[in-house]
Amino acid sequence: CLTKKFGLTPEQYRLKFRDTQKTSTQSWVDFVDISVKALEGWIQGNKVSTFEGLYNLIMREHLLTNCVQEKLRQYLVDS
Structure with missing residues (x-):
């Protein structure tokens, strides 16, 4: 598993993917x-x-990125 091999979380991989230039x-x-x-x-x-x-x-990423209501955002993160 890549997460175990490199010690990155799925969120860190997502950010790396989106931020790579x-x-x-x-x-x-x-x-x-x-x-x-x-x-x-x-x-x-x-x-x-x-x-x-x-x-x-x-x-899910699209909703979280564009979600302005913190309670809804937290609900989506937790689910």
């Missing part, structure tokens, strides 16, 4: 490799194995 000294191959590993860590860390699970993970 190609640098001028980095090849596109390296950029894609880092992005893929972060995405896989996020997906595997959330134990997603189906399209429906991936859909739900992305929608």
Whole structure:
């Protein structure tokens, strides 16, 4: 499991995936490799194995990112 191997949580992998930007000294191959590993860590860390699970993970992130009501946000984080 990637989370155990590198000690990152699914949330840390999500943030790494979303925040990764190609640098001028980095090849596109390296950029894609880092992005893929972060995405896989996020997906595997959330134990997603189906399209429906991936859909739900992305929608959950979208709702949490755009949620302005703290109580609803906390409910979604806890569930």
